[in-house]
Amino acid sequence: MGIDKLQLLLVEDDIDLATAVIDYFELENIQCDHAANGLSGLNLIRANHYDAVILDLNMPKMNGLEVCETLRTQGIDVPILMLTAKDTLDDKLTGFAKGADDYLVKPFAMEELIVRVQVLSRRRSGQVTTLSACGLELDTKQQVICRAGSPLKLSPTGYKILEVLMRASPNSVSRERLMQSVWGDEQPDSNSLKVHMFNLRKVVDGNASDNNENKLIHTLVGRGFVLKNESEA
Numbered sequence: 001m002g003i004d005k006l007q008l009l010l011v012e013d014d015i016d017l018a019t020a021v022i023d024y025f026e027l028e029n030i031q032c033d034h035a036a037n038g039l040s041g042l043n044l045i046r047a048n049h050y051d052a053v054i055l056d057l058n059m060p061k062m063n064g065l066e067v068c069e070t071l072r073t074q075g076i077d078v079p080i081l082m083l084t085a086k087d088t089l090d091d092k093l094t095g096f097a098k099g100a101d102d103y104l105v106k107p108f109a110m111e112e113l114i115v116r117v118q119v120l121s122r123r124r125s126g127q128v129t130t131l132s133a134c135g136l137e138l139d140t141k142q143q144v145i146c147r148a149g150s151p152l153k154l155s156p157t158g159y160k161i162l163e164v165l166m167r168a169s170p171n172s173v174s175r176e177r178l179m180q181s182v183w184g185d186e187q188p189d190s191n192s193l194k195v196h197m198f199n200l201r202k203v204v205d206g207n208a209s210d211n212n213e214n215k216l217i218h219t220l221v222g223r224g225f226v227l228k229n230e231s232e233a
Contacts, residue, residue: 038062
């Protein structure tokens with residue numbers, strides 16, 4: 001079963017460097033969007049699902065530290081690799097305190113950049129312990145998900161599926177990506193996902209109409225699944 005292409009965002013105001021990085025990624029079959037300033041980068045991250053973000057420290061409109069701190073405050077746990085021309089311990093400690101996951105000092109080798117983002121892309125950032133989406137609250141430490149303040153009784157697999165959907169929301173998650181995220185390379189037959197999705201909907205949306213709440217989990221034909229408010233689906 002195929003795995004979706006890696007989706008990255010580069011937030012870098014040096015256009016020559018950005019072009020070189022994006023061209024190199026393309027050779028490695030990695031999709032990379034680009035933003036030339038921190039504010040544009042922040043808006044792209046809010047609107048899209050990325051496996052990792054490469055974030056320059058010094059940028060116009062909003063610097064890398066401000067972008068990083070804003071994302072973590074909002075519960076967005078995309079892994080962040082910070083690019084900097086500074087190599088002092090204090091600068092790195094400041095970046096980590098704001099929510100960065102890794103550092104790379106300019107100038108750098110493209111091969112090292114590739115390896116670092118590949119490692120980061122395999123996990124979500126540990127800087128965020130609470131996720132929020134569509135009225136759902138997820139505590140990653142306690143592994144508890146609540147809707148409207150009431151805990152949801154989920155199976156371990158149901159928890160994993162809903163966590164993937166919450167992290168991607170409001171963007172969709174393909175069937176292949178969902179199965180890879182939940183089961184890795186040891187994937188069950190396709191009927192298993194159907195059964196788990198059926199049970200998950202019963203728990204999350206089963207009484208939505210009775211409680212005047214909207215349904216959150218939606219199937220998109222040919223695209224996978226999405227966690228959205230019913231009016232937005």
